[in-house]
Amino acid sequence: MLQETENKLIQRRIEKLEELRKDGIDPYFNGFSPDSFAQDLHNKYDKNVKEGLEEKNIPAKVAGRIMAYRSFGKAGFMKLKDFTGYIQIYAEKNSLSEEDFKLYKKLDVGDIIGVEGVLFKTKTDELTIKAKKITILTKSLRPLPEKWHGLKDKELRYRQRYLDLIVNDETKETMLKRAFIINSIREFMIKNRFIEVETPMLHKLVTGAAARPFKTYLNALDMELYLRIAPELYLKRLIVGGLDRVFEINRNFRNEGMDLKHNPEFTMMEFYIAYKDYTFLMDFTEELFDFILEKIGVEDNKIEFNGKEIDFSRPWKRLDFYEGLKKIGNVDDDILNNKSKALKYALELEKKVNDNMSHEKILAEIFDALVEPNLINPTFVVGYPVAISPLAKRNRKNPNITDRFELFVSGMEVANAFSELNDPFDQKERFLKQLEERKKGDEEASMFDGDYIKALEYGLPPTAGEGVGIDRLVMLLTKNPSIRDVILFPLMRDKDE
RNA sequence: GGGCCGUUAGCUCAGUCGGUAGAGCAGUAGCCUUUUAAGCUAUUGGCCGCAGGUUCGAUUCCUGCACGGCCCA
Numbered sequence: 001m002l003q004e005t006e007n008k009l010i011q012r013r014i015e016k017l018e019e020l021r022k023d024g025i026d027p028y029f030n031g032f033s034p035d036s037f038a039q040d041l042h043n044k045y046d047k048n049v050k051e052g053l054e055e056k057n058i059p060a061k062v063a064g065r066i067m068a069y070r071s072f073g074k075a076g077f078m079k080l081k082d083f084t085g086y087i088q089i090y091a092e093k094n095s096l097s098e099e100d101f102k103l104y105k106k107l108d109v110g111d112i113i114g115v116e117g118v119l120f121k122t123k124t125d126e127l128t129i130k131a132k133k134i135t136i137l138t139k140s141l142r143p144l145p146e147k148w149h150g151l152k153d154k155e156l157r158y159r160q161r162y163l164d165l166i167v168n169d170e171t172k173e174t175m176l177k178r179a180f181i182i183n184s185i186r187e188f189m190i191k192n193r194f195i196e197v198e199t200p201m202l203h204k205l206v207t208g209a210a211a212r213p214f215k216t217y218l219n220a221l222d223m224e225l226y227l228r229i230a231p232e233l234y235l236k237r238l239i240v241g242g243l244d245r246v247f248e249i250n251r252n253f254r255n256e257g258m259d260l261k262h263n264p265e266f267t268m269m270e271f272y273i274a275y276k277d278y279t280f281l282m283d284f285t286e287e288l289f290d291f292i293l294e295k296i297g298v299e300d301n302k303i304e305f306n307g308k309e310i311d312f313s314r315p316w317k318r319l320d321f322y323e324g325l326k327k328i329g330n331v332d333d334d335i336l337n338n339k340s341k342a343l344k345y346a347l348e349l350e351k352k353v354n355d356n357m358s359h360e361k362i363l364a365e366i367f368d369a370l371v372e373p374n375l376i377n378p379t380f381v382v383g384y385p386v387a388i389s390p391l392a393k394r395n396r397k398n399p400n401i402t403d404r405f406e407l408f409v410s411g412m413e414v415a416n417a418f419s420e421l422n423d424p425f426d427q428k429e430r431f432l433k434q435l436e437e438r439k440k441g442d443e444e445a446s447m448f449d450g451d452y453i454k455a456l457e458y459g460l461p462p463t464a465g466e467g468v469g470i471d472r473l474v475m476l477l478t479k480n481p482s483i484r485d486v487i488l489f490p491l492m493r494d495k496d497e
Numbered sequence: 498g499g500g501c502c503g504u505u506a507g508c509u510c511a512g513u514c515g516g517u518a519g520a521g522c523a524g525u526a527g528c529c530u531u532u533u534a535a536g537c538u539a540u541u542g543g544c545c546g547c548a549g550g551u552u553c554g555a556u557u558c559c560u561g562c563a564c565g566g567c568c569c570a
Contacts, residue, residue: 008542009507009524068533075530092530109523122531146508146522148534153508155565167508257498260567350570352498369570482566495564 009143016106017139025103027139032114034063039084045119045127054120060129062087063114063137065166066107068147076104077128080115081166088128089115100134109147110140158490171485177296178474178486182249184295185269185470188288194245194271199234201227201251207452208232208391210444211254214264227253230467232391233452235272236420239463240455247271249470260482261412264491267470276464277419278403282380285407285415285466286314289378296477305410305476308376316378321401324381325363329370335363342366356440360385375408390430390446392418409476417466424456 020027041060045053064082071077075092091104095117107113114135122128145151150167157164157171164171186196204223206213208230216225231248238246249269256262273280289312293301301312325331335342339359346353351365363385375381384404386394392402404418421427431453437445474486484490 007507012524070532070535071529072532072535073529075532077532077535079533088533090531094530122533124531124533126531126533128531143507143523146534148522149509151508153504153565155504156508158565352570493564 013141032135035061037084038082038087050121058119061116065112066109069109090128091131110144112138174478177478184292188291189247194247197246199231203228205447205449207446207449212443214253214255229254237455239272240460244274263483268467270467272465274461274463281417281464281466311377318380320383324371328374358387360387364388373411378409380405390434393421412472414472415468420463420465422460424453
């Protein structure tokens with residue numbers, strides 16, 4: 001890419017780099033180790049009064065990228081950015097060696113430098129380092145986006161996230177918050193004695209969710225494999241193995257459409273806990289959210305998202321699947337009772353449905369269209385039909401529905417949980433049913449996992465399990481309506497350059 | 498998959514009722530030792546997304562394509 005010699009801005013910087021080399025300066029010098037970070041210096045010394053600070057001769061050694069450069073003849077200021085924040089640098093001729101002052105005059109916005117000096121405060125009371133020594137650590141050859149408007153073009157921000165991170169502090173804040181949220185979740189799980197595990201990404205069978213997979217190939221064993229759509233069956237094998245409380249925070253891959261809420265690879269936390277059921281998980285999920293909200297400093301349990309207030313105060317609403325269809329979706333009884341009427345109605349709603357689908361699956365599509373968008377405050381939807389829940393335990397009173405819930409917030413599915421089906425006979429039937437669906441053309445139907453049945457035959461204790469969509473959770477808590485804004489490197493179509 | 502919008506200088510954006518373009522920032526040269534989007538003076542920089550059509554002439558109008566955004570499914 002450096003061959004773009006026609007670009008004079010880059011050309012000029014390459015010239016500067018060569019001038020540095022001529023002066024015996026390594027423009028990629030690696031031998032400077034900072035002893036302070038910008039934000040730490042502010043935390044420590046912002047309170048100090050201006051008078052006498054410089055006389056205290058407090059040394060500071062920092063490294064970072066030049067984000068602003070204001071020069072006037074024999075002195076000037078720079079705004080230096082490191083991973084914690086910004087610190088101002090003052091460079092004046094009298095305080096620097098002749099070589100360092102010459103170097104200073106050659107610096108560009110974007111260059112990465114190391115600075116040693118002493119702290120003082122400017123006229124306007126800003127904590128600043130008076131440079132005694134300046135070292136260039138990396139010459140930057142490309143000009144940064146404009147200092148005031150930054151980088152707005154979303155396409156460039158996603159494709160060149162490094163630039164976005166340099167220039168747009170909100171992006172950095174979002175990603176730091178994401179890391180913090182994930183750490184909080186981990187802390188909560190470990191506090192509750194869960195064990196963090198890693199299960200395979202490469203699967204021989206497509207199971208654990210209703211989705212189309214990515215296919216790949218293992219040369220060594222001459223074997224077709226799939227990138228996992230969910231870790232569910234492996235995690236439950238670990239419960240069979242006696243680990244009792246396990247969780248995994250990792251990527252799933254689903255070969256489906258991309259939109260505001262979907263990226264082909266996305267992050268889920270799945271967890272399983274023995275000797276509990278789905279009602280426990282509702283409480284546990286509320287507690288988990290309480291914990292996270294408190295950690296990130298939400299005090300009144302309320303956040304704003306997409307212009308609407310969302311209240312996480314407990315207990316959250318519970319809504320039966322069929323009740324929801326009737327009362328929120330205003331769906332007539334004959335649609336609930338008659339498949340062909342449901343199909344006709346779903347088609348009117350422009351849903352991609354066909355006659356091969358089960359009645360329940362069609363109802364789920366109608367639910368998706370008419371009910372989900374109305375579930376703004378956190379809502380546990382319960383009473384999902386067995387036909388669309390092949391891994392969930394049947395309800396004892398009504399064998400046509402399962403002990404399962406999905407959590408919706410702001411119209412988005414954020415979690416899915418159930419009491420795990422641990423009866424190997426029933427599980428086998430469900431798998432066979434899924435195979436039928438698959439034969440009928442449902443590419444999202446589960447495959448038959450014989451080894452999993454074998455594991456159930458050894459005995460899966462009564463267990464509850466849940467998956468939480470981490471990206472969507474981060475969207476809510478960082479007020480980003482697009483999943484691409486909470487993923488560092490969202491998938492983008494190829495573009496010829 | 499459908500609809501709408503966008504693509505002009507490194508970045509943020511104007512603009513041309515069709516006659517090959519402009520600002521601010523960045524860059525360059527100069528002045529300036531406490532600036533905060535520093536200031537002042539001068540100045541460089543463009544396959545106007547790509548391909549085709551209409552036209553004497555297209556960055557502008559039309560069609561197609563690519564990429565992106567938003568909305569719908």
